[in-house]
Amino acid sequence: MPAPTAWPIVLAFGITLVFGGLVTSEAVSLLGAILSLAAAGGWFRDVLPHEAHESAPVTRQVPGVTTKRREVARVAVAHELQRAYLPLEIYPISAGIKGGLAGKRSHGGPGDAIRFGGPT
Numbered sequence: 001m002p003a004p005t006a007w008p009i010v011l012a013f014g015i016t017l018v019f020g021g022l023v024t025s026e027a028v029s030l031l032g033a034i035l036s037l038a039a040a041g042g043w044f045r046d047v048l049p050h051e052a053h054e055s056a057p058v059t060r061q062v063p064g065v066t067t068k069r070r071e072v073a074r075v076a077v078a079h080e081l082q083r084a085y086l087p088l089e090i091y092p093i094s095a096g097i098k099g100g101l102a103g104k105r106s107h108g109g110p111g112d113a114i115r116f117g118g119p120t
Helices: 007-021 024-048 091-107 111-116
Strands: none
Touching: 007 024
């Protein structure tokens, strides 16, 4: 069985910081990049040139599943609390298209930023 290592989770955290830094600051992306490179190097050193292994005991008999209960316990639910069927109403695709066009008309387009001196 392969030996456990923490490097994959460190690599995932570093990559998360890289992408999180795209919306926050360059320092967060830089920290994420450094952490990702260190984690990738550490992970490769753990598995190359020879992967570390850990021994695990092997049992020949499969333990049986037993219970003292004779039947499955049922949960009582009041009749008023039945499951709701969702969605309650389905709108056609044309409603979304019309809403998008109406939003564009009311909020303007990229030309408004040029005409009025910058983004609003």
